[in-house]
Amino acid sequence: xxxxxxxxxxxxxxAVKRELFEETGxxxxxxxxxxxxxxxxxxxxxxxxxxxxxxxxxxxxxxxISDEHCEFKWVSFDEASKLxxxxxxxxxxxxxxxxxxxxxxxxxxxxxxxx
Numbered sequence: 001x002x003x004x005x006x007x008x009x010x011x012x013x014x015a016v017k018r019e020l021f022e023e024t025g026x027x028x029x030x031x032x033x034x035x036x037x038x039x040x041x042x043x044x045x046x047x048x049x050x051x052x053x054x055x056x057x058x059x060x061x062x063x064x065i066s067d068e069h070c071e072f073k074w075v076s077f078d079e080a081s082k083l084x085x086x087x088x089x090x091x092x093x094x095x096x097x098x099x100x101x102x103x104x105x106x107x108x109x110x111x112x113x114x115x
Contacts, residue, residue: 001089013112016054025064028056032109036095038088053092055109
């Protein structure tokens with residue numbers, strides 16, 4: 001999962017594409033809105049943050065991680081569910097899995113332009 005912040009004047013969709021590229025070197029072939037909003041609390045600035053969830057489909061498994069990270073690995077759904085720390089992110093993963101397994105649900109995902 002890639003996470004990040006929206007820069008001043010940047011749209012959410014543009015932030016998603018930028019963060020994906022900065023952290024992994026990947027550009028989305030397709031980008032979808034997942035029907036889930038994650039929430040979490042930042043105690044350092046006493047803020048509750050709402051974060052939309054997106055699904056990026058890419059056409060390569062070649063990753064170029066940023067200096068912010070030291071490693072990555074591709075894992076199965078079951079392993080990812082065990083590795084992810086935040087319950088909201090596990091819920092997002094479950095929703096994405098359900099949409100991939102049900103073609104009728106997948107067709108209902110809102111696709112965003114990737115250019």
